Amino acid sequence: MRAVVTGFPNATPLPGLDDAWHWTPAPGIDFAGALSADGERLLQLSGRDSYDRELATATLMFARDREADIFRHNPHFGAAAGFVAPPGRTFDVVAGVGAEVHRFYRVENPDLTPLVRLTFPAYADEFSGGETLDEAVTRYRMLRMNNLDRAPVPYLKMRYANTRTKSRSANSGRGFAEPRRLLEEIQLLEGGPGSFVEFENRHHQVWRVEWHDVHLLAEWEPDAGAPREIQLEELLSFAERSLYV
Incomplete structure (x- = not known):
């Protein structure tokens, strides 16, 4: 997994977090990713015209420490409370999206897809904890998770x-x-x-x-x-x- 991530275009180490990297496939599009605690998965975050390195680092660090909690009640789409966002940010949870929802890399590297979990800073009022797979796909699209400056989109x-x-x-x-x-x-x-x-x-x-x-x-x-x-x-x-x- 480490070899795959370091092979992404423009990949460089993410300061402040071991086994984590930042890469930019195109102007305005930023990705950051960290190996899971067991080194078997990639926890990935994205930002479109809104990337914040401090927020990305804090999110990935929390996701690595609390991955099991994020997906404990829902393997497709979950969140864990207790996230303390950097100053100026109001996110209060870190959310995770399973491969069957995000389907990242399904074209260019389908073998990688099941090993990737997307993570993003979010708000507790956006999740019920019981979303079905179809509902998770809908909410994933609604939340616009690559906008790191977004306001809450509460569950409704x-x-x-x-x-x-x-x-x-x-x-x-x-x-x-x-x-x-x-x-x-x-x-x-x-x-x-x-x-x-x-x-x-x-x-x-x-x-x-x-x-x-x-x-x-x-x-x-x-x-x-x-x-x-x-x-x-x-x-x-x-x-x-x-x-x-």
């Missing part, structure tokens, strides 16, 4: 139907979405009798918002009592807060 599943705009979810179940979409759809409920928005956070808490006459109602599930009237401003604030927990 939602479904909706709007009788006024005639728009609705593409399928019957809740699907992944970004927070802005949730807030937009909630605001569009007004004036649409029978319209609803249902949303779920990483703890699998589910809420349903409906429009009846002139009232916005928030319904907590499961069996948390009757829906209550709630003003739009309060509702939007509650919906957003519920995702960052």
Whole structure:
């Protein structure tokens, strides 16, 4: 593995971490990688126009020490808490992505693919811990992990139907979405009798918002009592807060 990595174009040792390297295959694209503790795998991080050597080193060091914890509950897509990011950064976990999700090197070096685990700094509110393989692939694409300057993209599943705009979810179940979409759809409920928005956070808490006459109602599930009237401003604030927990 060491010979493979040191053979990458422009590969140089990563300061501050043994058995770790940095390489740049193209301008603006940076990779950093470290051997796993047993030397059998490559833990790899990427940055596109956002590479930060201090952050990369801290992430890879944590990933090497806590690799088992990252993948303990989910071999495809996991995260471990306790990460202390460098000053100025707010990441609070390090996440890992299995080969069946990322499929790196499948063209140029397919034998390497199963030996690579992608790692990246992330936020706890982005993971439920129970993502299926298909869900892991979707979240991997949504998180844009090579942007090391990114804000959180919290775990959110939602479904909706709007009788006024005639728009609705593409399928019957809740699907992944970004927070802005949730807030937009909630605001569009007004004036649409029978319209609803249902949303779920990483703890699998589910809420349903409906429009009846002139009232916005928030319904907590499961069996948390009757829906209550709630003003739009309060509702939007509650919906957003519920995702960052």
